[in-house]
Amino acid sequence: MAVEQREARETVAATRMVKGACPHDCPDTCATVTEVRDGQAVRFAAAPEHPVTQGWLCAKVRPYLERVYQPDRLSTPLRRIGPKGNADRWEPMTWDDAIGEIAGKWQTIIARYGGAAILPYSYSGTLGLLQLGITNARLWNRMGASGLERSICGAAAETAVRATYGARWAPDYADVLESRLVIIWGHNPASTGPHFLPLLREAQRRGAHIVVIDPRRTLTARSADEHLQPRPATDGALALGLMHVLFAEGLHDEPWLEAHSIGWRDLRDRVAAYPPERVAEITGIQAETLVALARRLGTTTPAMVKFADGVQRHGNGGQTARALACQPWWGRWACAVVASHTAPATMCGGTPRRWATPASVRRRHES
Numbered sequence: 595m596a597v598e599q600r601e602a603r604e605t606v607a608a609t610r611m612v613k614g615a616c617p618h619d620c621p622d623t624c625a626t627v628t629e630v631r632d633g634q635a636v637r638f639a640a641a642p643e644h645p646v647t648q649g650w651l652c653a654k655v656r657p658y659l660e661r662v663y664q665p666d667r668l669s670t671p672l673r674r675i676g677p678k679g680n681a682d683r684w685e686p687m688t689w690d691d692a693i694g695e696i697a698g699k700w701q702t703i704i705a706r707y708g709g710a711a712i713l714p715y716s717y718s719g720t721l722g723l724l725q726l727g728i729t730n731a732r733l734w735n736r737m738g739a740s741g742l743e744r745s746i747c748g749a750a751a752e753t754a755v756r757a758t759y760g761a762r763w764a765p766d767y768a769d770v771l772e773s774r775l776v777i778i779w780g781h782n783p784a785s786t787g788p789h790f791l792p793l794l795r796e797a798q799r800r801g802a803h804i805v806v807i808d809p810r811r812t813l814t815a816r817s818a819d820e821h822l823q824p825r826p827a828t829d830g831a832l833a834l835g836l837m838h839v840l841f842a843e844g845l846h847d848e849p850w851l852e853a854h855s856i857g858w859r860d861l862r863d864r865v866a867a868y869p870p871e872r873v874a875e876i877t878g879i880q881a882e883t884l885v886a887l888a889r890r891l892g893t894t895t896p897a898m899v900k901f902a903d904g905v906q907r908h909g910n911g912g913q914t915a916r917a918l919a920c921q922p923w924w925g926r927w928a929c930a931v932v933a934s935h936t937a938p939a940t941m942c943g944g945t946p947r948r949w950a951t952p953a954s955v956r957r958r959h960e961s
């Protein structure tokens with residue numbers, strides 16, 4: 595073989611394309627591809643074929659290579675010398691020493707008190723699905739550590755959505771293109787799920803009416819057709835008020851509710867206590883605005899209600915999420931982006947569309 599040919603082959607062999615996923619806790623779950631040459635990553639980009647990523651990464655993640663090879667980056671474990679406090683001093687140590695020291699301390703605890711004496715109080719951050727939900731769980735299970743719900747930001751809404759639908763179901767991102775009305779509630783996808791935005795814009799171009807419900811004037815709100823700004827923590831009352839109008843004006847779909855839900859008559863009785871005037875006092879949203887939105891929701895099909903963690907980070911947050919999740923029981927669809935990275939079934943993109951069937955909802959409520 596000629597020298598040039600051999601060199602060319604060696605060069606090719608030393609270059610690898612590594613497929614990966616964005617490690618951020620983000621509903622888009624972008625696919626990435628990294629070009630690695632002689633053990634060094636030289637190019638990091640979006641996977642063009644991924645249906646949600648669509649060949650682009652957000653500004654947080656695009657410069658990843660600069661961060662990975664940033665000379666100031668901490669690259670070795672450090673041990674604190676002396677007591678905690680302002681005068682902390684640190685000395686470098688090897689990975690073997692660091693792991694050995696931690697493992698030794700844990701083994702001492704386990705031998706003395708049992709594995710349950712260790713509580714893995716942790717949640718998310720810059721962790722992908724594998725690290726967040728699978729690899730660390732194996733470690734904790736293996737050592738018999740205490741179990742922990744682990745979600746410290748979305749558990750209330752996750753439980754609420756499960757209680758309402760029987761599981762954490764959601765439609766695909768692309769379903770927004772079929773929607774005539776899109777209500778984005780307590781969620782700012784322009785900043786926290788940007789790959790939804792081109793689809794939302796396209797839906798808007800096709801005539802969909804976009805409503806954002808958020809106390810803040812977010813980037814997403816600025817481009818909506820309508821922006822409702824309820825007082826913080828009053829979303830539950832607003833949801834009950836919308837349902838009040840839907841029932842009062844006969845805009846609910848009774849055959850659909852009979853076939854697909856349980857307890858809707860009890861819900862109707864409960865929301866009777868939330869007429870628009872009372873809800874206006876609680877939320878700061880004018881009664882006429884509320885009525886107009888309820889009418890729009892009750893007469894526009896298909897409509898999408900898309901909500902996220904923002905609505906449940908208050909007292910009674912779980913019940914607020916439940917009230918929102920009940921809105922699509924008029925034959926619309928809902929999309930709950932709740933701690934989305936940890937549960938693919940709740941994501942709006944990158945996962946198969948999965949819906950609760952009437953049978954599965956009933957089974958869950960009867961069990």
Ligand code: SF4
Nearest residue numbers: 616618620623624652
């Ligand atoms: S949009 Fe989300 S999933 Fe995609 S690169 Fe940015 S943080 Fe990662």
